[in-house]
Structure formats: structure tokens, C-alpha cells
Amino acid sequence: MKASVDFQSRQKGAILGMFIGDALAMPVHWYYDRRALYRDYGRVTDYQAPRNPHPDSILWRSAYEAANPSADILHDQKKYWGRHGVHYHQFLKAGENTLNLKLCAQLIDSIVENGTYDSDAFLKRYIDFMTTPGRHRDTYVEEYHRHFFTNYANGRPLRACGIVEKHISGIIGMIPLIVRYADDPPTAKRLALQHLRLTHLGGKMAAAGDLLLDILLPVLKEASLKDTIVDKIKSQDNPLMGFPFLRWLADPDETVIGSRLSSACYVEDALPSVIYLALKYPHNAAGALIANTNLGGDNAxxxxxxxxxxxxxxxxxxxxxxxxxxxxxxxxxLEPFVSAALDGRRSHAV
Structure with a gap:
């Protein structure tokens, strides 16, 4: 019989897991040619440092011009944009995280510092982190950041700088809030979706956020991951669950993700890909993350x-x-973050 896992270990596991899954995939992030991935890195089973050239990099066709100094978020990385073969995360070290997870660290710090979630406090940190040279070494800055800071530079209110979005990266920032407030599901849902809407608007992101909440919250409270997903398949109450996941379990991962589901970053395929892998490897965290990493695409x-x-x-x-x-x-x-979540219900800033 499987030993019981206590709530605090589940909380820590969820936070550690998001950092680990991102760092493991980072060197082969956005490799769409799996033969090139294996050629350049072998089968990835541990942290590695990224290397140039990146054969599938599209930085050569990417551009961002700051409308004014308050929107300068590329700093000394700007010179690499527009070039062929540049790795998105070229200056990161083995075991280091991409920008999205560095912002999750900022969110965790903000919650611990304030004793609760305060969206205004986070937005202040977000702007400082992104506009201060040297706060991170990631070359790639995702599209939603570029739009947010263009809107910010043009004088929009901070809470109106987000855009209609479709990338799985948007729901990553919800995870610390779901973990922190898992003992109070209505508050967890309210704050996590509010945080999502700061940067990612639209029906696709709302559906993805709802699905993440509907799975992660009960699992944090000891529900079976596999049973929770199967219940969501049966209920068909989310548009992202309309795939024959159970029939796919006997098939190779490379067939499911890449052929039936795109390995790209768009949430309508990326989140169902996560659901498929979680359903296939519910008790094998290492195996699941290794499989995901070597499938390429937006594996981070x-x-x-x-x-x-x-x-x-x-x-x-x-x-x-x-x-x-x-x-x-x-x-x-991490310790004060999860420990404070056990202190009981409290009023929560917005």
C-alpha cells in the first residue's frame, strides 16, 4: 500500500516540481527536430547547460523596440535578437531556470514578504525585475512581456496592460497561489485567476486556468492524480479535455505529442499534452519529466x-x-511559504 504523503510535502513537491521540470528542459527548450535534440544533447536525463547554435531558434525573426526607457526589458540581450542560431537561454547554467520561473520566485518572495498575495506588490516587483539590467540572464523574453511593457510605456493602467493570450506559460504563475491557498479553494481560485488576468486574458487562458485549478487543488488535498484526471475526462466540462486520452496511453509518447497534439506552446495542445503525461506517469515523476523533456517543443x-x-x-x-x-x-x-499556508484562513489582499 502506498504510504500517505502529508499536505506540506505535497505543497513543497508542487513548487519544487515546477522548478525542476523547467530546468531539466531548459537546454533543449523549443527543439522541434528531435533528431537534432538527440544529436546535440543525447537523451536528456539530468541538468545540462545550453549551447549555441540552436537549430530551431526563431530569434532571427523576433524583434522588440522599447517605446521609451520604461519599456526596456531586453537590456544587453537586445543585440542577440534578429540573429540566426541563438539559443533562447544561452547564458543560463545547468540547473538554472528560465525567466518564467524566475518570476515565480519573485511571486513567492512577494507573498512571504507581505504575508499574503498582493497583486499591486507583485506588479511593482515585476516591473522592477524586468526593467533593471542584470536581474536575470535569459536572452528570450516571451511575447506577453513585450506587449505588457509596450502598453505600460504607452500609459495604460497596470491592470490593463495584459493581452489576449494562448501560451501555456501563462498558467505557470498561478501555481504558487494554488499551492499557498489550497486549504481555502475559493480563495485559491479567486487569487490564481486574478493573477492570470494581470498578463493573460481571453477564453483559452481562462479554460486552461480552470482546468489547472480543478486538478491541482484536489491533488494537493490527497486526491489521486489519475482518478482526478479520469473524472475530468468523464465530466467533459472543460474544452481542453476533449481528447481520447485513455486510448492513447498504450501508444508511444512521441506519437501522441508531436503527431496528435502539437509540441508547441499553444495552450490548446500544450496543456492536454501535460494531462496525457500526468495520466500515463502518475507515480513516476522522474520518468514523466524525462519523457517530456525529450519530446522537445515547449517542454519547459x-x-x-x-x-x-x-x-x-x-x-x-x-x-x-x-x-x-x-x-x-x-x-x-520555501519553508516559510508552505508553513504559513497552514496557519489557517486569513483575509487576503487583492
């Missing part, structure tokens, strides 16, 4: 969400010690 975005689900299901001990110890910048303030 998928990996963060998948890692959170598996960590919540199996606890912090689910991940190899070498992966936990190898995180270059592990989740900050």
Missing part, C-alpha cells in the same frame, strides 16, 4: 506544469535528490 512550459502536478501527487520526495540539489536557484523561502 509543459515541464513546469507537469512537475507541479506530479509533485503535488507524490510529495517532495518524488524527485531525485540530485535534481533537487542541482537547482542553481531553488525556490526561495
Amino acid at each position: 512550459g509543459r515541464g513546469a506544469v507537469l512537475g507541479a502536478l506530479l509533485g503535488a501527487a507524490n510529495g517532495s520526495q518524488a524527485f531525485p535528490k540530485a535534481w533537487v540539489d542541482g537547482l542553481r536557484h531553488p525556490p526561495p523561502n
